Amino acid sequence: MFDGFLTFKPSCQVCGLDYSTFNAGDGPAFFVMSIVGIVVVGLALWLEITFEPPIWVHASVAITLSVGLSLLLVRPLKGMLAALQFANKAEEGRFR
Ligand SMILES: [Zn+2]
Numbered sequence: 001m002f003d004g005f006l007t008f009k010p011s012c013q014v015c016g017l018d019y020s021t022f023n024a025g026d027g028p029a030f031f032v033m034s035i036v037g038i039v040v041v042g043l044a045l046w047l048e049i050t051f052e053p054p055i056w057v058h059a060s061v062a063i064t065l066s067v068g069l070s071l072l073l074v075r076p077l078k079g080m081l082a083a084l085q086f087a088n089k090a091e092e093g094r095f096r
Contacts, residue, residue, distance in 0.1 A: 006078060021091065024081040031077050036069045 001019065003009040006028075008019040040062055047053060047061065084090070 001079060001082070002075065006075060008082065017086075019082070022082040022085055024078050024085070027081045028074050028078040031081075032070050032074050035073060036066055039069060040065050 001009055001012065008022055010020060011018050043065065044058055044062055047058065
């Protein structure tokens with residue numbers, strides 16, 4: 001359903017469903033920040049308590065994990081939010 005890394009194709013190749021109404025907005029970024037933040041901070045605390053490594057170890061582990069996990073998660077999360085929008089028939093509010 002993707003055209004490139006995060007752009008939706010105009011429509012589904014299988015059933016022709018129009019993707020242009022999908023708008024996940026900041027949703028994927030919010031969930032990625034929350035999930036990656038908890039994982040990376042938790043791991044940093046565990047690392048410090050268990051091994052007390054020098055600061056450069058913390059820096060390299062945290063940076064690598066933050067970037068890696070974010071890139072890994074943002075695409076499936078965006079797809080999931082689009083699927084939820086479709087399944088729940090969520091759309092912009094209309095008056096009358
Ligand atoms: Zn389809």
